[in-house]
Amino acid sequence: MKNKKENKTSLWKSLKIGVITLLIMIILAYGFQITRVDLEELSSEQRQDSLIRVTRALAKPDFFEYNKTEEIVNTPFYLPCPEGGSIPEVPSQDQSNPYLVITPACASSGDTITVEGFNFAPSASGPLRFVPGSDQENLVTLGRVSVKTDLSGHFISSMDLPDRESDEVQYIRVSLSRNTGAPHFSQSARDTLEKIIETVFLALLATIFGTIIAIPMSFFAARNLMKPVKSPLLSISLSVLGWPIGIAVGFMIIQALGNFSDSIGVNVWVNLASIVIALTIIWFAFRWAVPPEELVPPSLIIRVVRIAVLFIGVVFSFYGLFQLISVLRTLGANLTDSLGSFGFLGNFLFQLSDISKLLIPVLGGLAAGGFLGSFMGRIGQRGSEKIAERGLKIINLITASTAGATLLVLLGQLLEWLYQIENPLYTLWGPLAVGGLMGLLLAIFTKAKEPLPTGLAIYYITRTFLNALRSVEALIMAIVFVIAVGIGPFAGVLALGLHTIVSLAKLYSEQVESIMSGPLEAIQATGANRLQTIIYAVVPQIVPPYISYTMYRWDINVRMSTIIGFVGGGGIGFLLQQNINLLNYRGASAQMVAIAVVVASMDYVSSVVRERMV
Amino acid sequence: MLQIRNLTKIYEGGVKALDNVSFDVPNGQFLTVIGLSGSGKSTLLRCINRLIEPTEGQIIWNGEDITKASPEEMRRIRRKIGMVFQHFNLVHRSKVLTNVLAGRLGYVNPTWSLLNRFPKKDSEKAIKKMERVGIADKAQSRADELSGGQQQRVGIARALMQDPEMILADEPVASLDPVLAHSIMKHLEDINKNDGVTVLCSLHFLDLVHRYADYVIALNEGKLVFEGTPEQIDDNKFKDIYGRDAERVG
Numbered sequence: 101m102k103n104k105k106e107n108k109t110s111l112w113k114s115l116k117i118g119v120i121t122l123l124i125m126i127i128l129a130y131g132f133q134i135t136r137v138d139l140e141e142l143s144s145e146q147r148q149d150s151l152i153r154v155t156r157a158l159a160k161p162d163f164f165e166y167n168k169t170e171e172i173v174n175t176p177f178y179l180p181c182p183e184g185g186s187i188p189e190v191p192s193q194d195q196s197n198p199y200l201v202i203t204p205a206c207a208s209s210g211d212t213i214t215v216e217g218f219n220f221a222p223s224a225s226g227p228l229r230f231v232p233g234s235d236q237e238n239l240v241t242l243g244r245v246s247v248k249t250d251l252s253g254h255f256i257s258s259m260d261l262p263d264r265e266s267d268e269v270q271y272i273r274v275s276l277s278r279n280t281g282a283p284h285f286s287q288s289a290r291d292t293l294e295k296i297i298e299t300v301f302l303a304l305l306a307t308i309f310g311t312i313i314a315i316p317m318s319f320f321a322a323r324n325l326m327k328p329v330k331s332p333l334l335s336i337s338l339s340v341l342g343w344p345i346g347i348a349v350g351f352m353i354i355q356a357l358g359n360f361s362d363s364i365g366v367n368v369w370v371n372l373a374s375i376v377i378a379l380t381i382i383w384f385a386f387r388w389a390v391p392p393e394e395l396v397p398p399s400l401i402i403r404v405v406r407i408a409v410l411f412i413g414v415v416f417s418f419y420g421l422f423q424l425i426s427v428l429r430t431l432g433a434n435l436t437d438s439l440g441s442f443g444f445l446g447n448f449l450f451q452l453s454d455i456s457k458l459l460i461p462v463l464g465g466l467a468a469g470g471f472l473g474s475f476m477g478r479i480g481q482r483g484s485e486k487i488a489e490r491g492l493k494i495i496n497l498i499t500a501s502t503a504g505a506t507l508l509v510l511l512g513q514l515l516e517w518l519y520q521i522e523n524p525l526y527t528l529w530g531p532l533a534v535g536g537l538m539g540l541l542l543a544i545f546t547k548a549k550e551p552l553p554t555g556l557a558i559y560y561i562t563r564t565f566l567n568a569l570r571s572v573e574a575l576i577m578a579i580v581f582v583i584a585v586g587i588g589p590f591a592g593v594l595a596l597g598l599h600t601i602v603s604l605a606k607l608y609s610e611q612v613e614s615i616m617s618g619p620l621e622a623i624q625a626t627g628a629n630r631l632q633t634i635i636y637a638v639v640p641q642i643v644p645p646y647i648s649y650t651m652y653r654w655d656i657n658v659r660m661s662t663i664i665g666f667v668g669g670g671g672i673g674f675l676l677q678q679n680i681n682l683l684n685y686r687g688a689s690a691q692m693v694a695i696a697v698v699v700a701s702m703d704y705v706s707s708v709v710r711e712r713m714v
Numbered sequence: 715m716l717q718i719r720n721l722t723k724i725y726e727g728g729v730k731a732l733d734n735v736s737f738d739v740p741n742g743q744f745l746t747v748i749g750l751s752g753s754g755k756s757t758l759l760r761c762i763n764r765l766i767e768p769t770e771g772q773i774i775w776n777g778e779d780i781t782k783a784s785p786e787e788m789r790r791i792r793r794k795i796g797m798v799f800q801h802f803n804l805v806h807r808s809k810v811l812t813n814v815l816a817g818r819l820g821y822v823n824p825t826w827s828l829l830n831r832f833p834k835k836d837s838e839k840a841i842k843k844m845e846r847v848g849i850a851d852k853a854q855s856r857a858d859e860l861s862g863g864q865q866q867r868v869g870i871a872r873a874l875m876q877d878p879e880m881i882l883a884d885e886p887v888a889s890l891d892p893v894l895a896h897s898i899m900k901h902l903e904d905i906n907k908n909d910g911v912t913v914l915c916s917l918h919f920l921d922l923v924h925r926y927a928d929y930v931i932a933l934n935e936g937k938l939v940f941e942g943t944p945e946q947i948d949d950n951k952f953k954d955i956y957g958r959d960a961e962r963v964g
Binding site for chain 2: 482
């Protein structure tokens with residue numbers, strides 16, 4: 101009985117294996133069908149010829165070339181032989197110069213003649229051609245036979261005559277060229293060098309910009325840092341209200357400051373004086389308003405005055421910044437002309453001032469939003485501690501519904517801008533009602549003083565954002581940026597930079613999640629606030645992995661930037677694609693070698709740096 | 715005076731680490747907490763400075779309820795409570811001096827400290843505290859270059875920087891050999907006797923308890939099972955605390 105059962109299982113087992121094997125075969129067969137596996141194609145003569153040609157071209161990267169000297173000899177020839185059998189006198193050739201001997205001296209089309217050359221340069225090569233018409237300068241030629249001279253400058257070759265008969269004299273032309281002098285870099289090598297430098301710097305800039313933004317972002321995507329962040333509803337709603345107001349007001353104030361700064365003009369001395377005055381005011385404002393140590397919490401009035409003083413300080417610092425930009429601009433414009441080959445330094449200053457001028461109002465607005473958001477959040481925090489449960493509930497009902505409505509209306513306006521729905525029911529009144537209702541429900545169903553997991557919410561939002569963007573290849577981002585800023589390396593920098601931000605932020609945040617929690621706990625226990633804890637307990641632990649990931653990313657970016665040119669993102673890929681399309685495989689080979697060299701040396705450098713720093 | 719009232723901590727997942735624990739600690743006392751591993755000693759100490767949020771109960775320190783304190787008040791309370799850890803919990807890649815200065819983070823203005831700027835008198839104070847525990851010569855070394863005993867002294871110096879009124883020591887000598895253990899305990903004793911700082915210290919070895927403690931509480935599975943002077947721990951009480959099968963060592 102038992103035996104029989106075993107038998108049955110083993111039969112069942114073999115059957116199963118059989119079925120699985122069959123399935124795998126079917127899957128493979130389908131795969132062959134889909135990917136069109138076909139070696140027949142490879143064995144066709146035409147394919148083999150072009151394969152050999154391309155491989156040989158690839159094996160000879162176009163780095164060096166020689167100066168060439170060319171010797172051209174045209175010898176008269178009659179096709180067909182003139183009637184009467186007498187060949188007109190062929191002018192005798194100077195026997196001390198290169199000359200051709202054609203046998204027979206005349207023939208009819210389709211015949212084969214023998215061409216012998218004497219007195220040519222040794223080891224020269226080139227085509228032997230039939231020149232139709234009586235003009236020996238004629239550029240149109242028929243037929244092509246490659247010939248090569250031996251060491252004494254002699255060659256002999258046979259040639260089939262084309263079907264081009266004429267009563268007049270026609271010519272047989274040989275143009276032999278040979279290398280002279282030392283080899284020097286070819287045009288293709290110079291282009292490759294220029295573009296490979298562009299590639300490396302493209303990758304460098306993308307990595308730097310990406311890293312700068314990815315570092316703060318990674319903290320928001322780290323679960324262990326965000327999970328303890330909790331705040332009561334009032335704090336959240338006030339903060340949500342504070343952000344957009346802060347951004348709008350900050351942006352407007354800073355832009356007004358920028359305009360004011362512009363109206364002062366570009367007199368360098370005025371600008372410099374403004375900078376000095378601004379710096380002095382900032383120095384004193386901060387010295388007074390940010391005391392090094394406080395044992396007793398300051399009174400409310402002092403706090404308010406401090407904030408006012410700090411505000412003045414910040415206004416002056418932005419004013420100073422704008423003045424600085426104006427100086428940079430003047431300086432940059434002057435230096436570009438006067439520095440000669442170092443003009444790029446001047447251009448750098450000029451571009452830097454341009455970028456800053458564009459970015460400062462945006463960044464300043466964001467900073468103002470962040471400041472007002474956290475400030476209102478603080479007020480909310482204190483409010484929920486001080487106000488009684490009942491009153492707080494009522495305040496919560498109002499603020500939460502306002503905040504919800506504001507948030508969704510802003511989202512609705514974004515939708516309106518993106519899709520141009522032009523129906524205020526969907527983009528204004530609908531979100532207003534839904535947001536208000538959501539806030540209201542949140543306020544009703546949570547306890548007024550209960551801290552809500554804001555940190556986790558931010559964590560999930562950041563993570564989703566990062567994952568969504570990370571799944572878009574940098575190549576596709578490059579297509580978008582090429583449309584935005586035009587073909588060129590700048591589009592590549594933006595695309596690679598954006599991809600660097602999202603992928604590095606994720607890698608970084610995983611490092612933050614794996615730090616030792618002991619020091620974190622110890623620093624918290626001293627009474628440090630959240631930011632201090634990050635600076636003193638988290639940052640020292642993550643420096644080595646951050647450096648190693650950044651190097652790794654630079655490595656990836658160099659590799660990516662070699663192909664980002666395929667879609668117009670600048671770098672060497674542009675040249676490579678062009679050469680492939682023009683069937684210039686020797687040029688393409690030069691670019692491939694350059695890429696390989698750069699990637700390999702990048703690999704080496706990054707491993708050395710990692711070893712040193714970590 | 716530190717008063718613990720009906721303190722209960724239930725972790726996510728339902729583990730009851732502390733079960734209705736109540737006791738008083740007069741200012742200036744050297745109190746040791748004993749019990750098996752997992753009996754709730756660490757949880758108790760971490761509840762006092764709210765590194766762990768208690769589920770229920772009150773912790774009243776000098777008349778102020780710590781469990782109800784807002785974040786800002788908590789910062790003010792924490793800076794008066796030094797903490798020393800079993801695994802020292804130093805920031806390894808930072809200098810010893812930076813680790814010690816970190817004890818001032820609760821006092822200094824956050825803005826300046828973010829730029830790693832401390833007032834001059836804090837730096838001077840850090841040197842003094844390091845001299846007191848005998849590691850002044852290591853100030854510029856990296857923390858992970860130090861031996862275990864030296865690292866724990868850095869931990870104590872960091873706690874001293876806080877001008878603490880109370881020190882929580884979570885098995886401060888469990889990772890050290892017996893000779894080092896006594897030297898560390900002597901530092902804590904010195905701080906307790908000469909500076910009048912209340913010390914709550916969890917310990918494993920009863921000889922250390924007898925040598926240093928004024929008063930002992932014992933936890934078993936989160937419950938307070940003993941409260942009294944070290945001399946009162948006889949064999950019977952010992953079995954209550956550590957279980958029927960336990961043998962006394964040391």
